[in-house]
Amino acid sequence: DTGVSQDPRHKITKRGQNVTFRCDPISEHNRLYWYRQTLGQGPEFLTYFQNEAQLEKSRLLSDRFSAERPKGSFSTLEIQRTEQGDSAMYLCALRGSSGANVLTFGAGSRLTVL
């Protein structure tokens, strides 16, 4: 079963605050991806992990964004010193075990920066 849980579902914060989102795969999956989706746009790739190794960081939007996957299971995405432009849906996705480029997405964490 390829399922993924994201928490929190919605976060409202004031500009300048730090926020952290968590992604929990229901079962073990090697590859975990983070995406951002803003209004009227498709999901935008940010970063991904192969087990605990972060193999792509250059797509992270700024140095305020960071992600971790310390034990190769759950992952966190942190945004420091949030700005209003960070308001978006942050999606976590898992790659299936078949090896194909099929991603299963979580429900997402919506961030609103006031």
Add this chain to the structure above:
Amino acid sequence: AQRVTQPEKLLSVFKGAPVELKCNYSYSGSPELFWYVQYSRQRLQLLLRHISRESIKGFTADLNKGETSFHLKKPFAQEEDSAMYYCAYGGSQGNLIFGKGTKLSVKP
């Protein structure tokens, strides 16, 4: 620039009418293409992939390398087909590169 283009933001049809959601890509090599769908208040989910060559919920999509297109088609639209549809290209890192999406509205 490498990208996936969905030219229509919104497509509105009546129930029972044919529907075609357009997707063009601008990548070289052997493409791996997908359609994802997002129904209201649900998460993004896979609809179909070009290598499967299957029909899902009556939808089909044919890869046309000459026209670099992967249009999604259904001969008779149903109200429950109303959703956001995203065309996506499989990247080299196992990621997906998405178009901006087309909102399909099927009217009764």
